[in-house]
Amino acid sequence: MSEHRGDSQIMPLVPELVERHVGCVALKVGQVVFRLLEVELVEQLGLRIRHYSILATLSQSGPMSQQNIGSDLRIDSATMVAAIDELEQRGLVRRERHPDDRRRYVVTITSDGHETLEEISTLIDKFDSEHFADLTTNQQAQLHKLLEKLSRGTTLATAYDRVRGS
Missing domain, CATH: 1.10.10.10 (Winged helix-like DNA-binding domain superfamily/Winged helix DNA-binding domain)
Known part of the structure; x- marks a missing residue:
C-alpha cells in the first residue's frame, strides 16, 4: 500500500506482492542504499x-x-x-x-x-540516521544485528562464493 505525504504520493520501493519475499525486499533496499550512499561518498569525498x-x-x-x-x-x-x-x-x-x-x-x-x-565513517553514521529514519533507534539496532548475522553466517557467503567461482 502506498503512503501519502502532502500532495505527493510516495510509492513503496517494492510492489506489495513482491514484498512477501525477504530476498526481493533485501535486494531492492540494498540497491537503493548502495546508490544513495555511493552518490553521497562521491559528492562529499570523491x-x-x-x-x-x-x-x-x-x-x-x-x-x-x-x-x-x-x-x-x-x-x-x-x-x-x-x-x-x-x-x-x-x-x-x-x-x-x-x-x-x-x-x-x-x-x-x-x-x-x-x-x-x-571522515567516511562519520559521513556514513549521518547517512544511516537520515536514511533509516523510518525505523526507531531500537529497530535500526535490531536490523543491524540481523544483517551482521547474515553477513557473518556461512549460508550466503558460501552460496555467493560458489556462483562467483571462488
Whole structure:
C-alpha cells in the first residue's frame, strides 16, 4: 500500500506482492542504499564504497596483499587494482613489493588514509540516521544485528562464493 505525504504520493520501493519475499525486499533496499550512499561518498569525498571497504580492511587487519584484500572483500582483481591505484594516488594507501615474492604487492593504509576512514565513517553514521529514519533507534539496532548475522553466517557467503567461482 502506498503512503501519502502532502500532495505527493510516495510509492513503496517494492510492489506489495513482491514484498512477501525477504530476498526481493533485501535486494531492492540494498540497491537503493548502495546508490544513495555511493552518490553521497562521491559528492562529499570523491570516494566509493569499495574504497571505504579497502581502507577499513587495512585499518582492521594491517598490511595485506592486494590479492588477499580482494579475496576478503570479494572484489575482482581488475576492480581491486583500479581501486588501489585510486587510493594510492590520493595518498591514502601505500603499495610496496612483497619482500618474499616480488610478483605481489603489500598494501598499507597511511595516516591520511586513517583520517579519511574516520571522515567516511562519520559521513556514513549521518547517512544511516537520515536514511533509516523510518525505523526507531531500537529497530535500526535490531536490523543491524540481523544483517551482521547474515553477513557473518556461512549460508550466503558460501552460496555467493560458489556462483562467483571462488
